[in-house]
Amino acid sequence: MMSIRPTIATVDLGAIRHNLAVARRLAPNQAICAVVKADGYGHGINEVGMTLDRAGVEWLAVALVEEGINLRRVGVKTDILVLGSALGGTLYELVTHNLTPAIYRLDQIEALGMAARGKQLKFHLKIDTGMARLGVPLGELNDLLEGLKRYPQLTLDGVMTHFANADLADREFNNAQLRLFNGALATVREHGFKPTWVHISNSAAVLSYPEAHIGLVRPGLVIYGLDPLEKRREIGLVPAMSWLTRPVHLKTIPAGTRVSYGGRWVAQRETRLMTLPVGYADGYPRALSGKAQVLICGQRAKVVGNICMDLCMVDVTDVPDATLDDEVVLMGRQKGEEITAYELAAWADTIPYEIICGVGSRVPRYYIDHTT
Numbered sequence: 523m524m525s526i527r528p529t530i531a532t533v534d535l536g537a538i539r540h541n542l543a544v545a546r547r548l549a550p551n552q553a554i555c556a557v558v559k560a561d562g563y564g565h566g567i568n569e570v571g572m573t574l575d576r577a578g579v580e581w582l583a584v585a586l587v588e589e590g591i592n593l594r595r596v597g598v599k600t601d602i603l604v605l606g607s608a609l610g611g612t613l614y615e616l617v618t619h620n621l622t623p624a625i626y627r628l629d630q631i632e633a634l635g636m637a638a639r640g641k642q643l644k645f646h647l648k649i650d651t652g653m654a655r656l657g658v659p660l661g662e663l664n665d666l667l668e669g670l671k672r673y674p675q676l677t678l679d680g681v682m683t684h685f686a687n688a689d690l691a692d693r694e695f696n697n698a699q700l701r702l703f704n705g706a707l708a709t710v711r712e713h714g715f716k717p718t719w720v721h722i723s724n725s726a727a728v729l730s731y732p733e734a735h736i737g738l739v740r741p742g743l744v745i746y747g748l749d750p751l752e753k754r755r756e757i758g759l760v761p762a763m764s765w766l767t768r769p770v771h772l773k774t775i776p777a778g779t780r781v782s783y784g785g786r787w788v789a790q791r792e793t794r795l796m797t798l799p800v801g802y803a804d805g806y807p808r809a810l811s812g813k814a815q816v817l818i819c820g821q822r823a824k825v826v827g828n829i830c831m832d833l834c835m836v837d838v839t840d841v842p843d844a845t846l847d848d849e850v851v852l853m854g855r856q857k858g859e860e861i862t863a864y865e866l867a868a869w870a871d872t873i874p875y876e877i878i879c880g881v882g883s884r885v886p887r888y889y890i891d892h893t894t
């Protein structure tokens with residue numbers, strides 16, 4: 523892809539394969555359902571999906587039927603689970619593209635049963651064990667299973683739930699969720715259903731909760747080389763995305779000069795000020811204003827003044843070698859230094875998920891294949 527504006531994200535597909543292998547090592551003897559919703563956590567759903575498909579991943583999970591259709595269009599053959607499954611008008615597409623919905627209401631079962639038209643359709647049943655988001659409440663499970671018996675054209679292929687607190691060291695809530703899930707599973711089996719897949723583990727549970735490795739695991743963040751427990755160095759994950767730019771302006775401003783909207787940052791000394799072509803419209807959060815650092819010439823330099831829609835300013839006074847020709851790293855490595863998604867998240871008072879998913883659609887992704 524041609525990029526005139528020099529702000530780009532590189533995505534190392536080799537790192538994606540490598541991180542899948544790390545996930546397999548962390549959860550031995552488990553099938554893997556790699557979560558590629560939200561445009562592959564900002565990395566590009568089609569490229570990431572194809573890479574994982576070729577690497578033999580057993581399942582991919584998306585939030586939307588549209589995302590599943592995209593994956594089928596680029597040739598993904600593996601099973602695709604649609605987590606969100608707002609079925610509505612999308613049932614025809616769901617069936618046509620061989621996507622497997624996660625279902626949690628009886629009316630969804632009825633609609634899927636009607637859409638089968640002579641086919642045998644499979645779905646996964648989502649149980650609410652404590653996240654209170656999607657999932658059939660435990661008190662309604664019996665009724666739902668009774669209702670399901672009216673639709674022999676539907677196969678209960680999987681049963682799943684989702685941890686609310688898997689990243690917390692305190693295991694009490696996780697243990698409670700796992701207990702409730704096992705109880706629900708027993709109920710499902712008492713009704714005569716025999717799901718092929720049972721699954722509960724997101725990245726944090728893949729990393730640290732082997733009791734929850736019960737056949738299939740569902741990592742997202744780990745696949746992209748990050749983990750919610752920040753142990754990535756110990757376990758050998760490689761972040762797949764780097765975010766780079768090049769300066770568009772470099773000038774010296776006298777002490778006392780106010781910088782950017784609101785003039786809240788005032789140069790305390792004569793300052794070499796660099797302007798970068800990245801702003802909050804690219805997903806570089808305005809909340810980073812005055813907090814974020816970038817790498818230039820292998821050194822850290824601070825973002826000063828308010829981040830604008832398309833631009834931001836950096837104080838490079840202490841990086842005397844910096845020129846307009848230098849590459850600037852917003853996230854990633856340079857000469858042994860690194861700005862991580864965790865750091866950006868801490869500066870912006872958010873989580874690394876939001877940083878990587880937020881890298882804007884006008885930032886072109888360049889695909890490389892480095893990590894082996």
Ligand SMILES: Cc1ncc(COP(=O)(O)O)c(C=O)c1O
Nearest residue numbers: 557605684724725740741742743
């Ligand atoms: C239902 C479900 N499973 C798995 C995941 C993957 O979570 P993580 O990226 O923490 O591994 C998500 C992500 O939000 C999810 O919603």
